[in-house]
Amino acid sequence: xxxxxxxxxxxxxxxxxxxxxxxxxxxxxxxxxxxxxxxxxxxxxxxxxxxxxxxxxxxxxxxxxxxxxxxxxxxxxxxxxxxxxxxxxxxxxxxxxxxxxxxxxxxxxxxxxxxxxxxxxxxxxxxxxxxxxxxxxxxxxxxxxxxxxxxxxxxxxxxxxxxxxxxxxxxxxxxxxxxxxxxxxxxxxxxxxxxxxxxxxxxxxxxxxxxxxxxxxxxxxxxxxxxxxxxxxxxxxxxxxxxxxxxxxxxxxxxxxxxxxxxxxxxxxxxxxxxxxxxxxxxxxxxxxxxxxxxxxxxxxxxxxxxxxxxxxxxxxxxxxxxxxxxxxxxxxxxxxxxxxxxxxxxxxxxxxxxxxxxxxxxxxxxxxxxxxxxxxxxxxxxxxxxxxxxxxxxxxxxxxxxxxxxxxxxxxxxxxxxxxxxxxxxxxxxxxxxxxxxxxxxxxxxxxxxxxxxxxxxxxxxxxxxxxxx
Amino acid sequence: xxxxxxxxxxxxxxxxxxxxxxxxxxxxxxxxxxxxxxxxxxxxxxxxxxxxxxxxxxxxxxxxxxxxxxxxxxxxxxxxxxxxxxxxxxxxxxxxxxxxxxxxxxxxxxxxxxxxxxxxxxxxxxxxxxxxxxxxxxxxxxxxxxxxxxxxxxxxxxxxxxxxxxxxxxxxxxxxxxxxxxxxxxxxxxxxxxxxxxxxxxxxxxxxxxxxxxxxxxxxxxxxxxxxxxxxxxxxxxxxxxxxxxxxxxxxxxxxxxxxxxxxxxxxxxxxxxxxxxxxxxxxxxxxxxxxxxxxxxxxxxxxxxxxxxxxxxxxxxxxxxxxxxxxxxxxxxxxxxxxxxxxxxxxxxxxxxxxxx
Numbered sequence: 001x002x003x004x005x006x007x008x009x010x011x012x013x014x015x016x017x018x019x020x021x022x023x024x025x026x027x028x029x030x031x032x033x034x035x036x037x038x039x040x041x042x043x044x045x046x047x048x049x050x051x052x053x054x055x056x057x058x059x060x061x062x063x064x065x066x067x068x069x070x071x072x073x074x075x076x077x078x079x080x081x082x083x084x085x086x087x088x089x090x091x092x093x094x095x096x097x098x099x100x101x102x103x104x105x106x107x108x109x110x111x112x113x114x115x116x117x118x119x120x121x122x123x124x125x126x127x128x129x130x131x132x133x134x135x136x137x138x139x140x141x142x143x144x145x146x147x148x149x150x151x152x153x154x155x156x157x158x159x160x161x162x163x164x165x166x167x168x169x170x171x172x173x174x175x176x177x178x179x180x181x182x183x184x185x186x187x188x189x190x191x192x193x194x195x196x197x198x199x200x201x202x203x204x205x206x207x208x209x210x211x212x213x214x215x216x217x218x219x220x221x222x223x224x225x226x227x228x229x230x231x232x233x234x235x236x237x238x239x240x241x242x243x244x245x246x247x248x249x250x251x252x253x254x255x256x257x258x259x260x261x262x263x264x265x266x267x268x269x270x271x272x273x274x275x276x277x278x279x280x281x282x283x284x285x286x287x288x289x290x291x292x293x294x295x296x297x298x299x300x301x302x303x304x305x306x307x308x309x310x311x312x313x314x315x316x317x318x319x320x321x322x323x324x325x326x327x328x329x330x331x332x333x334x335x336x337x338x339x340x341x342x343x344x345x346x347x348x349x350x351x352x353x354x355x356x357x358x359x360x361x362x363x364x365x366x367x368x369x370x371x372x373x374x375x376x377x378x379x380x381x382x383x384x385x386x387x388x389x390x391x392x393x394x395x396x397x398x399x400x401x402x403x404x405x406x407x408x409x410x411x412x413x414x415x416x417x418x419x420x421x422x423x424x425x426x427x428x429x430x431x432x433x434x435x436x437x438x439x440x441x442x443x444x445x446x447x448x449x450x451x452x453x454x455x456x457x458x459x460x461x462x463x464x465x466x467x468x469x470x471x
Numbered sequence: 472x473x474x475x476x477x478x479x480x481x482x483x484x485x486x487x488x489x490x491x492x493x494x495x496x497x498x499x500x501x502x503x504x505x506x507x508x509x510x511x512x513x514x515x516x517x518x519x520x521x522x523x524x525x526x527x528x529x530x531x532x533x534x535x536x537x538x539x540x541x542x543x544x545x546x547x548x549x550x551x552x553x554x555x556x557x558x559x560x561x562x563x564x565x566x567x568x569x570x571x572x573x574x575x576x577x578x579x580x581x582x583x584x585x586x587x588x589x590x591x592x593x594x595x596x597x598x599x600x601x602x603x604x605x606x607x608x609x610x611x612x613x614x615x616x617x618x619x620x621x622x623x624x625x626x627x628x629x630x631x632x633x634x635x636x637x638x639x640x641x642x643x644x645x646x647x648x649x650x651x652x653x654x655x656x657x658x659x660x661x662x663x664x665x666x667x668x669x670x671x672x673x674x675x676x677x678x679x680x681x682x683x684x685x686x687x688x689x690x691x692x693x694x695x696x697x698x699x700x701x702x703x704x705x706x707x708x709x710x711x712x713x714x715x716x717x718x719x720x721x722x723x724x725x726x727x728x729x730x731x732x733x734x735x736x737x738x739x740x741x742x743x744x745x746x747x748x749x750x751x752x753x754x755x756x757x758x759x760x761x762x763x764x765x766x767x768x769x770x771x772x773x774x775x776x777x778x779x780x781x782x783x784x785x786x787x788x789x790x791x792x793x794x795x796x797x798x799x800x801x802x803x804x805x806x807x808x809x810x811x812x813x814x815x816x817x818x819x820x821x822x823x824x825x826x827x828x829x
Contacts, residue, residue, distance in 0.1 A: 180577075214610035223609045230576070231609035235600045241566045242601070245573020245581070252528075252555060252579075259573070271593070275566030282561055283570070438611045439646050441670040444699070444746040 240276025266297025
């Protein structure tokens with residue numbers, strides 16, 4: 001290892017330093033220095049009419065984001081280590097565990113649905129905005145009706161996205177249909193956006209013969225190869241390293257597409273979060289990681305999940321560009337995801353987005369969140385910080401949406417959903433042979449034998465088995 | 472080092488079963504093909520070269536794979552196929568397998584290396600909960616059949632707890648994956664190519680003891696040995712022995728010794744443990760009336776138990792003696808005690824005799 005010596009700029013200061021060596025430590029200021037400065041985005045007064053210029057702004061790697069501040073009296077000496085040259089300092093200084101100021105949250109719309117002046121954002125046309133709003137409202141209706149269906153015992157289980165409609169829809173709107181989505185389980189809005197019908201959602205929840213998943217998994221475990229939406233699996237964060245592999249494949253095939261994967265705040269504690277981000281960074285894979293920080297992992301508040309400033313600060317630890325966005329601001333989410341996607345594809349790199357939001361609903365139908373959080377906390381977010389209402393105000397203020405449109409949309413959605421559920425409920429389950437198929441590409445001898453054995457059993461004692469299955 | 476299992480030329484089996492139906496396999500004899508004396512790691516290396524050559528959408532990666540790997544199995548691949556297709560990964564098994572699943576789900580072949588089978592456990596969630604269920608849970612909309620996980624396994628003389636394990640039993644309990652273990656260089660090349668090309672995720676355990684120790688004539692061309700087809704590698708009438716991997720060498724020695732004492736042993740290489748070829752073992756035990764299974768992994772809960780239970784179900788009235796298992800002890804794999812732990816030739820020979828004399 002070569003050790004580079006350069007002449008010290010200030011010989012006097014180094015002498016001073018040497019003289020202090022006999023003391024224990026010279027008096028130094030050990031108060032934490034800011035590791036981050038305010039993002040410069042919010043103070044810009046630029047109205048952008050193209051993505052390119054926005055991308056240029058946001059890709060500027062701010063020097064202030066360096067974690068190690070150099071002291072004023074730095075030497076220009078450098079040391080060579082595997083990994084490159086390092087400046088060194090004789091001042092023993094620990095990087096503080098947190099910076100005095102949290103990473104700010106990118107937002108465009110205020111709580112009243114008005115665009116904050118001087119915001120950077122990618123404009124959204126009337127057509128797109130109305131579609132986004134319609135889908136957010138449809139998602140609300142879908143959540144409500146399926147939740148009730150579970151309560152009535154018609155489906156076994158359900159997970160809602162209440163409170164997170166903006167993350168769901170605005171992110172989906174910002175992607176291209178060729179982008180491959182690897183969800184956690186609270187992102188059906190992305191599938192809805194892409195064209196999955198209410199009937200298809202219902203079919204999966206009922207596990208009937210029309211379910212693309214062939215009735216094998218619990219409700220909400222949707223998947224669609226047609227819409228490039230990988231099938232949901234219950235284990236948390238397993239999709240993250242897979243997303244890195246998907247992104248790498250897209251890169252190798254030179255596709256104009258990226259992998260987009262979702263995770264909650266809780267999921268970032270899993271080893272697969274570390275694995276996924278590290279692999280995506282090292283392999284330079286085009287992956288957009290979207291973390292829905294909704295404050296709760298079932299009953300575990302984020303204060304019990306990590307001690308960092310949320311998830312956004314973890315990006316730099318992996319060499320990944322990251323941004324914190326107001327997840328309840330549809331326009332901000334749209335801009336951030338759209339920009340991140342462009343960066344991922346054109347620069348062939350991963351990007352991390354932390355979308356701040358709130359899980360208004362319970363974790364699932366198996367949960368009663370009033371057991372671990374205040375009912376008025378839930379109410380507050382539901383009423384005053386509602387992402388759908390906020391976006392609705394903006395759309396209405398533009399003259400693009402009326403109360404008549406609203407009631408028509410909601411009643412249509414409700415009607416369609418009820419019809420879909422009634423139909424799904426009536427249809428048969430998949431035939432018994434689907435219990436044994438797809439374990440492998442071709443049924444093994446073992447499985448054929450077991451199928452034969454089971455058929456005989458069912459024919460002999462049908463009363464032991466539920467109806468609705470063709471043998 | 473003499474080649475292990477006979478110097479005679481062996482015909483490769485033409486696949487007849489459903490599992491093999493999609494594979495192209497060639498019947499060949501040594502006389503007409505080019506063969507080369509190779510050890511196990513070279514045979515595996517050859518298979519990998521062929522796999523990458525024949526499918527431009529195939530990848531080989533894992534820890535230290537770039538420079539050739541800690542066991543030299545990936546020598547020359549990065550230089551020949553480029554760092555985009557053959558590369559080192561960060562030290563993270565769950566990431567290696569997860570990344571491989573993602574690649575495979577996009578229609579690529581991902582041949583991932585886990586440096587030692589002892590370190591496969593961080594990837595267990597990805598293998599069991601993701602890879603094995605990927606096709607099934609999606610209703611066949613998605614699959615990661617292009618995934619093959621290679622890992623060196625088994626005793627090496629000085630490996631201790633964490634360089635000697637045989638974890639095959641854990642994986643044999645997972646519907647949706649296949650588990651394959653070759654016994655020799657020639658078998659390894661053919662079985663690895665089959666595993667890579669099989670449309671299901673495969674865990675391929677390589678007996679590290681044989682990486683250098685085993686030398687055999689290996690055909691140079693592209694050939695595949697079918698999965699889920701066991702092979703009777705030695706015929707006999709008095710007792711059936713079933714094993715896999717490096718243990719077969721030990722068992723064969725026991726068979727030779729037994730023969731000197733007038734006991735005729737039939738030796739079967741299972742090759743694929745999941746899904747396993749019950750028919751071949753059943754036919755053999757119906758002939759001999761006796762079964763002995765031997766594996767390095769601890770006896771309790773080992774894969775021998777599955778074979779024993781199945782054969783008992785199918786051949787109960789034909790059995791002259793209880794099924795015998797000569798396996799590792801129920802301890803972590805010890806260092807200085809390895810010679811005591813291992814299912815040695817003499818332990819097997821004793822068991823053969825007591826089974827025959829039951």
